[in-house]
Amino acid sequence: AQTVTQSQPEMSVQEAETVTLSCTYDTSESDYYLFWYKQPPSRQMILVIRQEAYKQQNATENRFSVNFQKAAKSFSLKISDSQLGDAAMYFCAYRRNTGNQFYFGTGTSLTVIP
Amino acid sequence: KAGVTQTPRYLIKTRGQQVTLSCSPISGHRSVSWYQQTPGQGLQFLFEYFSETQRNKGNFPGRFSGRQFSNSRSEMNVSTLELGDSALYLCASSLGTGPMGYTFGSGTRLTVV
Numbered sequence: 760a761q762t763v764t765q766s767q768p769e770m771s772v773q774e775a776e777t778v779t780l781s782c783t784y785d786t787s788e789s790d791y792y793l794f795w796y797k798q799p800p801s802r803q804m805i806l807v808i809r810q811e812a813y814k815q816q817n818a819t820e821n822r823f824s825v826n827f828q829k830a831a832k833s834f835s836l837k838i839s840d841s842q843l844g845d846a847a848m849y850f851c852a853y854r855r856n857t858g859n860q861f862y863f864g865t866g867t868s869l870t871v872i873p
Numbered sequence: 874k875a876g877v878t879q880t881p882r883y884l885i886k887t888r889g890q891q892v893t894l895s896c897s898p899i900s901g902h903r904s905v906s907w908y909q910q911t912p913g914q915g916l917q918f919l920f921e922y923f924s925e926t927q928r929n930k931g932n933f934p935g936r937f938s939g940r941q942f943s944n945s946r947s948e949m950n951v952s953t954l955e956l957g958d959s960a961l962y963l964c965a966s967s968l969g970t971g972p973m974g975y976t977f978g979s980g981t982r983l984t985v986v
Contacts, residue, residue: 792972802961803876804977850916854972859929860906860918861975 761786763853765864772841773872779826780836780867782851790856793827793834798866799847807849810834838869846871875899877966877978885984891952894981898945898966905947906975907939910961919962922947923970951983959985 762785772778784793795807810818810827818825822842826835838845851864878897886892898905907919918931922941939949945966951958963980967973 796977801979802963802982803979804963804965806975809973856972858972859921859970860931861908861916862918863908863916865915 761788761853761855761862763851763862763864765849765851765867767867768865769868769870771870771872772838774841774843776841777837777839778841778869780838780849780851780869782834782836782864784832784834784851784853784862786832786853786855788855791858792854792856793825794852794854794861795823795825795834795836796850796852796863797845797847798850804850808836841871843871843873845869877964877976879962879964879978879981881981882979883982883984885986886954887986888954888956890954891950892954892983893948893950894962894983896947896949896964896966896978898947898964899976902966902968902976903945904967904970905941905945906965906967907947907949908963908965909933910963910980911959916963919949921970928970954985956985959983 764783791812793810796804808820822839824837848866852861880895904923906921920930921928925941936952941947961980965975965977967975
């Protein structure tokens with residue numbers, strides 16, 4: 760079974776600084792996708808960034824980037840120049856290419872300190 | 874364009890009652906998935922529908938059911954509510970059944986008393 764582990768229940772970062780959220784996963788599949796979702800108080804899950812497992816290059820989206828280590832089954836999210844609006848719960852998620860569901864981690868609550 | 878719309882936003886029910894939650898996907902999206910989010914269990918997959926057919930079901934009891942209509946709108950039903958069913962229920966829609974392009978709604982917060 761696929762499991763996704765986020766070992767940091769809470770993290771904090773000073774505004775304009777950089778923070779890294781950790782995620783590890785367990786799978787025997789070779790073709791899959793990894794995602795970071797953000798859930799602000801509005802409750803909607805918002806896609807932050809995604810990574811296709813077959814791509815060696817780490818994905819980046821503006822201030823957000825990932826460090827994807829396939830052999831180590833690690834998928835961390837780096838947020839640069841943190842802003843107050845980045846404060847939210849962040850969920851790491853896994854999905855097989857041929858699967859029907861997301862497997863989510865338990866989330867990391869990020870606080871941004873002004 | 875309009876996002877994924879879930880109604881109602883909040884709901885309070887009594888143990889033993891049943892409840893129906895609604896999810897209207899983004900126009901043109903044919904796939905709808907449902908997830909239950911609780912502090913203890915996190916986000917758990919309930920089921921996925923595509924073109925009115927249930928493609929996959931998570932590990933939930935038979936009290937949890939769903940359906941999808943020809944316009945892709947989906948409903949989920951929980952019968953004989955238990956206190957443990959209190960949760961945020963999220964739905965997500967996408968064009969197809971691949972791994973990309975899912976948009977989530979803001980959920981329905983169900984409280985069972």
